Amino acid sequence: MPGASRNTSYTAHHLQVLEGLxxxxxxxxxxxxxxxxxxxxxxxxxxxxxxxxxxxxxxxxxxxxxxxxxxxxxxxxxxxxxxxxxxxxxxxxxxxxxxxxxxxxxxxxxxxxxxxxxxxxxxxxxxxxxxxxxxxxxxxxxxxxxxxxxxxxxxxxxDQGAPDPExxxxxxxxxxxxxxxxxxxxxxxxxxxxxxxxxxxxxxxxxxxxxxxxxxxxxxxxxxxxxxxxxxxxxxxxxxxxxxxxxxxxxxxxGGISEFAEFLATDPPVTDIWRLQGTGTFTETVPVLDAKGHMTPTDVERECGVDIALRWGTGFDTLVASFVNIIATPKGGTHIMGFDQAMLKVFRKQLEVNSRRLKVGTDKVDKDDILAGLTAVVTVRLAEPQFEGQTKEVLGTPAVRQIVARVVEQELTQRFENPKKGEKQQGSLLLEKVVAEMKSRISARLHKETQRAKNALESSTLPAKLADCRSSDTSRTELFIVEGDSALGTAKLARSSEFQALLPIRGKILNVQKASVADTLKNAECAAIMQVIGAGSGRTFDVEQARYGKVIIMTDADVDGAHIRTLLITLFFRYMRPLVEAGRLYAAVPPLHRIEVVNPGSKPNDLIYTYSEGEMRQQVAALTKRGRTIKQPMQRYKGLGEMDADQLAETTMDPLHRTLRRVTAEDAQNAAITFELLMGNEVAPRRDFIVAGAARLDRERIDA
CATH class of the missing domain: 3.30.565.10 (Histidine kinase-like ATPase, C-terminal domain)
Incomplete structure (x- = not known):
């Protein structure tokens, strides 16, 4: 029995115990x-x-x-x-x-x-x-x-002289x-x-x-x-x-962290360096090694020292450097959670007290308004802090959050309520800056919403060539961007019209990495794609407004198809990047070959689809070795239009059988550099890239 052999093939002698280092x-x-x-x-x-x-x-x-x-x-x-x-x-x-x-x-x-x-x-x-x-x-x-x-x-x-590991x-x-x-x-x-x-x-x-x-x-x-x-x-x-x-x-x-904050700041000051210092205690149950070498759970009282240097400038960028016992925590942790919590609480209270003078109205300030132009060094010191992993990038000790929040709230409130003329003036200037940031944010949001509504009214009719789906549930709907009218005809018969929409494009679209924004929006194909997705473009793009849960690029499995796919990905990356970052852009994987294996008698022949030249050769070799007969000539698809609707549905469109490649941008900065190199205006770096990689070219892969 297969199950019996599987149960006895894994025994204790397969286990390894790694000792020491x-x-x-x-x-x-x-x-x-x-x-x-x-x-x-x-x-x-x-x-x-x-x-x-x-x-x-x-x-x-x-x-x-x-x-x-x-x-x-x-x-x-x-x-x-x-x-x-x-x-x-x-x-x-x-x-x-x-x-x-x-x-x-x-x-x-x-x-x-x-x-x-x-x-x-x-x-x-x-x-x-x-x-x-x-x-x-x-x-x-x-x-x-x-x-x-x-x-x-x-x-x-x-050693014979200088130390040498060899x-x-x-x-x-x-x-x-x-x-x-x-x-x-x-x-x-x-x-x-x-x-x-x-x-x-x-x-x-x-x-x-x-x-x-x-x-x-x-x-x-x-x-x-x-x-x-x-x-x-x-x-x-x-x-x-x-x-x-x-x-x-x-x-x-x-000078300590005050000097550090001054060193990190790049813009003219609105406030001096403000130091917020304090301590707090908490009880933690930890295993302690006793005299006999046994670990015993013990309640230990810890002290947490908080020392923060703040400085607001006239700029808009935020830099908050956080440390635990001088170890940098670039991904934050409980100390930064407490810092953000207290900052929001104190500023909201101060704006409420001064709402008439500052003309705040009913609007609420948020964290980004407060942190605009802030340079801060946040440090905490405590014994045996809990980190997430040996790389120590995130502080996990829960009690630190409330201690930092309390210290920041007390010290910052005293700063705002300090009656000294210089301190009071700085506090007023800072509150005015925060209110200005809040009003700018709200104004920009209203403008964006107005503009989006205006655009929606002006272009309320979707392109005539769109074959839309019936469902509006974005958790299910899919938009296929297909290459050419011939592929569109087959795809219409192959799709499920309940949740799959089709938008054909003609040939190779505009290279948006080189084109201006105006030229991109004038381009009929680019404008149609943005209009159909319906979530705006560039800075106004709102992924929540997208009409489809998945956008799938479906091009031929040849060089031209790869080029069109690259141009489309460039368009999405440049003008609809949140869709890519949300993992909602995909590339369909159509087959290259269809192998028909002859069955004896009246039994229907078996169909095998392969997606690369290498996979096809492996399948043919395996079938030949087993003595199976392959109907000749084998079909090689030059494009999606050559496929029957049933074949296209089974291999490329049916969610139960298809393969999709998700397009991601794990590192937006590196991705931007790559797009600029391959698709940008500068020719010299691209030529150097091609020359440097010419030696690694596999001539067999050229489809010519």
């Missing part, structure tokens, strides 16, 4: 996000953040990051140094515990750190596991202690011991970590991002006032600041 090397993306340049930089951040945590604890003043010519990177600090004594539970030195054991460190509530960026105890050990070599030196107790690792395993390299390596056969390699002044402490990223893990083209490193160093120096961060580039790489020789850059700021 093996799991990191097997699935690096789980820990560092990716194995390209972003993952390489994430490893560097993990090591740097360990040093920054020492600075947050007040025991480190200088961090030095050195990019070496041999591809390695070294991070040194003058903190307390990684512990070198024996950890009692494992019997290993502190250095080996930190750099070889996952989920081990001083940031699990043991009292070493009250607020830190490293939280999960995997940062240093993950970097070690993904390094061809790592050398750790610790200055502590008047001595320099050292230990080396190869892909996470401690041992000794047979020299012979001897792993420790017994318990590893720290080597004493020098003496230092007893007052001198610190840690130096040098590692070579393992090219078995990271892709060949992965490189350190110089600009991202400098930007992160600058950001950290603002967030930890008084901390000096030195970046040294000894690589001599062309195109970098160190191309002509060793280059050193020092980041050191005493």
């Amino acid at each position: 093996e799991a990191v090397r097997k699935r690096p993306g789980m820990y560092i996000g990716s194995t390209d340049g972003r993952g390489l930089m994430h490893c560097l951040w993990e090591i740097i953040d360990n040093s920054v945590d020492e600075a947050l604890a007040g025991v480190c003043s200088t961090i030095t990051v050195t990019l070496h010519a041999d591809g390695s990177v070294e991070v040194g600090d003058d903190g307390r140094g990684v512990p070198v004594d024996i950890e009692p539970r494992t019997g290993l030195t502190g250095v080996e515990v930190v750099y070889t054991k996952l989920h081990a460190g001083g940031k699990f509530g043991g009292g070493s750190y009250t607020a830190s960026g490293g939280l999960h105890g995997v940062g240093a050990s993950v970097v070690n596991a993904l390094s061809a070599r790592m050398d750790v030196e610790v200055d502590r107790g008047g001595k320099t202690h050292a230990m080396s690792f190869r892909r996470g395993e401690p041992g000794v390299f047979a 020299v012979p390596f001897a792993p420790y056969e017994e318990t590893p011991t720290l080597r004493i390699v020098g003496k230092v002044a007893r007052a001198r402490t610190g840690t130096r970590v040098r590692y070579w990223a393992d090219r078995q893990i990271f892709i060949k083209d992965a490189q350190f991002d110089d600009e991202a490193l400098r930007s992160r160093a600058r950001q950290t120096s603002f967030l930890v006032p008084g901390l000096k961060i030195v970046i040294r580039d000894n690589r001599g790489l062309p195109g970098t600041l160190g191309a002509d020789g060793p280059h050193e850059e020092v980041f050191h700021h005493e």
Whole structure:
């Protein structure tokens, strides 16, 4: 029985248990996000953040990051140094515990750190596991202690001069011991970590991002006032600041996040830098390691410190940079939720109090009105924050939301109610700016609605060539844009007129990437498509007003069909982008060949459709091998018009059998660049693109 064999083919000996750092090397993306340049930089951040945590604890003043010519990177600090004594539970030195054991460190509530960026105890050990070599030196107790690792395993390299990850390596056969390699002044402490990223893990083209490193160093120096961060580039790489020789850059700021907000702002000020500071406490139930090594759920009282710098300018752009224990949270989290909540509450209350003076009326201000022209740095500090994932981009600790909201509400309200002349004047100017933004938004919305209604009245009749469907339920309706009248005739017979509408277009439409807006709207085919979809175009496009749930481009499976499809996608991307972003634009996949397999006797022949030359050859070879007879000649469809209605319905239009390709724009910026390259006015970049890719052309794929 098939079911019986399936049940016995999967047994316990098929299961794998990855021990220690093996799991990191097997699935690096789980820990560092990716194995390209972003993952390489994430490893560097993990090591740097360990040093920054020492600075947050007040025991480190200088961090030095050195990019070496041999591809390695070294991070040194003058903190307390990684512990070198024996950890009692494992019997290993502190250095080996930190750099070889996952989920081990001083940031699990043991009292070493009250607020830190490293939280999960995997940062240093993950970097070690993904390094061809790592050398750790610790200055502590008047001595320099050292230990080396190869892909996470401690041992000794047979160096002959400069350290090299390729020299012979001897792993420790017994318990590893720290080597004493020098003496230092007893007052001198610190840690130096040098590692070579393992090219078995990271892709060949992965490189350190110089600009991202400098930007992160600058950001950290603002967030930890008084901390000096030195970046040294000894690589001599062309195109970098160190191309002509060793280059050193020092980041050191005493002004904190007020200076950071001033640095980030780009427009003339409406207000000075406003600092909103406060603290709050909350109780959290967390597992705590007791003296016997057992995890016991314990209620712990946490303190959350909030420090925010705000500054409004005359511009319209918004920049809100958020941080948790100096770790950037670009995707926000509970602290930003609390910030937005309080800002909206305070401004709505202030506008209500001053409604007569500001002539607010009954309109409600929204978040975008308040944030226009705002530059803000939002920081919170707390022990053991909860993040979503090891990459720490979103804060998840629920209690932080209310603490931030309360601090912002109290501090911002005091700013508006401050009787000092200068403060009061700034508050009034800010409220006037917010009201002006609100009125502009409402005016633009009314204009858009009026214009849309006007356009609808002026073009109330749909194009005569549209074969509309009966249903108006957008969850079911589909608009097929078909190529030519011959395809339209077959498609009319093949469609389900209840929910499938057809719009034919004549040949190749206008290339809208090159054309002006006026020319596009004058073009009969482009105007007909926009009119039929009925949701406007450009900035006024409202995807909720679209008359069809799916828009399907159905062109011939040849070069001309691909060209027409590209032109149509360009039109949608440029003038109806929300439809693409909502995943409602599709391309139909018609077959290229029909294989008729002869059956004996009076049994009807079997029909097999294939969608590429390669698939057709595979099917023919498989059928021949099985001794089946294929009726010759096989039909190759030159266009949709050659297909019978039943064939078109079965292969391309019937939702039960068809294949659709969804057109997406995951990265709008990259997509815009690609469209500009392939379809824009500039010929030279397109010529370079074609010349560069000519060597990879498969001549067999040219349909000529």
